[in-house]
Amino acid sequence: xxxxxxxxxxxxxxxxxxxxxxxxxxxxxxxxxxxxxxxxxxxxxxxxxxxxxxxxxxxxxxxxxxxxxxxxxxxxxxxxxxxxxxxxxxxxxxxxxxxxxxxxxxxxxxxxxxxxxxxxxxxxxxxxxxxxxxxxxxxxxxxxxxxxxxxxxxxxxxxxxxxxxxxxxxxxxxxxxxxxxxxxxxxxxxxxxxxxxxxxxxxxxxxxxxxxxxxxxxxxxxxxxxxxxxxxxxxxxxxxxxxxxxxxxxxxxxxxxxxxxxxxxxxxxxxxxxxxxxxxxxxxxxxxxxxxxxxxxxxxxxxxxxxxxxxxxxxxxxxxxxxxxxxxxxxxxxxxxxxxxxxxxxxxxxxxxxxxxxxxxxxxxxxxxxxxxx
Numbered sequence: 001x002x003x004x005x006x007x008x009x010x011x012x013x014x015x016x017x018x019x020x021x022x023x024x025x026x027x028x029x030x031x032x033x034x035x036x037x038x039x040x041x042x043x044x045x046x047x048x049x050x051x052x053x054x055x056x057x058x059x060x061x062x063x064x065x066x067x068x069x070x071x072x073x074x075x076x077x078x079x080x081x082x083x084x085x086x087x088x089x090x091x092x093x094x095x096x097x098x099x100x101x102x103x104x105x106x107x108x109x110x111x112x113x114x115x116x117x118x119x120x121x122x123x124x125x126x127x128x129x130x131x132x133x134x135x136x137x138x139x140x141x142x143x144x145x146x147x148x149x150x151x152x153x154x155x156x157x158x159x160x161x162x163x164x165x166x167x168x169x170x171x172x173x174x175x176x177x178x179x180x181x182x183x184x185x186x187x188x189x190x191x192x193x194x195x196x197x198x199x200x201x202x203x204x205x206x207x208x209x210x211x212x213x214x215x216x217x218x219x220x221x222x223x224x225x226x227x228x229x230x231x232x233x234x235x236x237x238x239x240x241x242x243x244x245x246x247x248x249x250x251x252x253x254x255x256x257x258x259x260x261x262x263x264x265x266x267x268x269x270x271x272x273x274x275x276x277x278x279x280x281x282x283x284x285x286x287x288x289x290x291x292x293x294x295x296x297x298x299x300x301x302x303x304x305x306x307x308x309x310x311x312x313x314x315x316x317x318x319x320x321x322x323x324x325x326x327x328x329x330x331x332x333x334x335x336x337x338x339x340x341x342x343x344x345x346x347x348x349x350x351x352x353x354x355x356x357x358x359x360x361x362x363x364x365x366x367x368x369x370x371x372x373x374x
Contacts, residue, residue, distance in 0.1 A: 005072045010080060012069040013050065017086040020046035020067065021369050024081065024091040024101065027053025032166040033092050033115045034058065040366035042066050045373065048086075052077065073100065088372045094127035103130060109372050111135060113365070115166060117279040117355070119312040120144040121304035128303075133158035135365055137167075138354045140313045144303070151306050160368050163361025167283075171359030174284050177261035187251060190218045190335075191267035193260070193277055196225035201273045201292040202235060207328040209271065210239070214247040216335035221263045223255040269339055279314060282321055283352050288342045290323040290334050317351045320344075 021041055025034055034049070035058065041047050042065040049058055049066065052073040059068050071077045078100050085106040092115045097103045103110060112131040120128065120141055128134050134145060134157060142159045149156055190213050194200045213220055220243075228236050243252040255263045264270070264281060269288040272278050281289050299305045304312075318324070321344045323334055357364050 002072065005070070006076050006080075009050075009069050009071045009077070012067060013048070013080060013084060016046065016048040016067045017084050020048040020086070021373060022048045022050065022084065022086050022089040022107075024089060024093060025049065025051045025053075025056065025058070026093055027051055027056045028058075030092040030115055031057060032169045033113055034165075035061075036165045036168040036362035037090070037113065037365050037369075038066065040363045041369065044366075045370055050081075078102065088369055090369055094123055097130040098126045109133065111369060111372070114164060116276050117164060117167070117283065117314070118276065119314045120148075121302065121307050121310070121312045122314070123303050125301055125303055125305065128157070129154050131157055133160065135368070136161045137164040137356060137361070138313065139356075140354065144307050144310055144312070147307060147310065148303060161356050162364040162368060163357035164355065165362045165365055167355070168359055168362050170280065170284065173259060174261050174264070177259075177265045181262065181265040187219045188217070189221050189251075189253070189263075189267045191221045191223060191260075191263050191270040191281075193223040193263075193270055193272045193281075194225060194228070195273050195275045195277075196227040196232060199273055199275065199294060200225070200228065200232065200235075201294055202239075204292065204294050205328075207331075209331055210243060210252075211247070212328065212331050213271075213335060214250045216332075217250075218268070218335065219251040219253075221253045221255050221267060223260060223263055229256065274318075278318065278322070282317060282348055283355065283358075286345065286348045286352065288323065288339055288344070289321075290325050290331070291318065292326060293324055313351075313354065321348045321351065 023034055023038065038047055042063050046065045046067065049068040050071050051059065052071050054070050059070060061068065071080065082102040082104050083106065084104045087108045088111065089107050090111040090113055092113045093101050094112065096110055109132045112128055112134040114135060114137060121144060128145060129152060136142060136159050139161055145159055194202055210220055222239065224236050240254055246252045264285050267287065270281050271290050273292045273294055278289055278291055323338060325331055325334060
């Protein structure tokens with residue numbers, strides 16, 4: 001940390017941490033979680049936003065109740081956070097007091113903001129143990145949190161069920177995309193949205209999934225992962241060059257837009273692999289999804305290793321409303337039989353209703369945090 005940054009950050013933190021709700025962030029990747037909560041908080045109270053990314057777009061956000069600072073998170077930056085004074089600190093950074101972000105004895109309450117639609121088991125081991133509260137998005141999340149407390153002999157933390165703040169933005173943008181796509185057309189699009197690297201299903205199959213989909217009578221929207229565009233260009237180019245002009249009378253569209261909403265609303269179903277996209281698709285699109293289960297997780301490093309007696313909400317959702325595939329025959333069967341006979345709409349909606357305050361979570365989270373200041 002430069003001396004200039006150290007003294008600037010120290011001054012801002014000293015001026016505002018004790019009379020504001022503090023939000024600590026690792027940067028832009030958590031914008032959609034932090035911004036909706038901040039918008040609600042500043043209606044009533046000051047917010048001190050501390051980010052460890054120098055190009056965080058929230059550093060340019062202006063409001064009389066919003067105070068932000070970039071913190072170089074080296075030894076001295078970590079020391080500032082380990083000695084910060086205040087009443088409430090909320091963060092999307094898991095593993096409090098385990099990794100670099102340490103608890104300060106001068107901060108009364110640490111609250112965890114969840115930032116994905118996954119159950120507790122999927123996080124790194126000890127991700128939630130040292131928080132004073134974990135803001136849940138469904139009642140089902142209390143069960144694994146309580147079990148971890150019992151097994152690890154940890155203090156009981158608060159588990160308010162208030163919702164997912166990033167779904168507030170997602171909800172509005174998705175509904176806007178739906179209204180813009182209301183006219184529709186006669187084409188039946190399949191959204192092919194793989195992950196990347198070892199989790200990219202194209203690196204695990206030896207058949208042309210696009211041809212199977214085309215031959216079944218569907219058009220395709222191919223949405224490559226952003227990291228594929230950067231690190232898997234040969235794979236991307238081989239796919240796009242082969243189907244640049246479509247297939248017979250079928251369309252092939254490449255979607256590289258920042259938001260997937262337009263493609264999601266156009267599609268009749270989606271193809272993916274285990275990723276956050278799958279849960280978002282099931283919850284919002286409420287359409288059939290097929291997935292390749294190719295993830296190779298070492299659960300010894302996850303909270304899941306201490307929760308193996310439980311059935312997890314996200315795992316159950318994929319099992320009951322998703323269509324797991326691995327072979328060419330599985331794909332053929334889905335598009336020629338299962339998709340036409342899909343009857344899981346009611347079940348998909350059940351999982352959707354498991355998420356509380358869908359599209360309206362941030363104001364409830366903000367009020368919870370404000371009450372903690374009293």
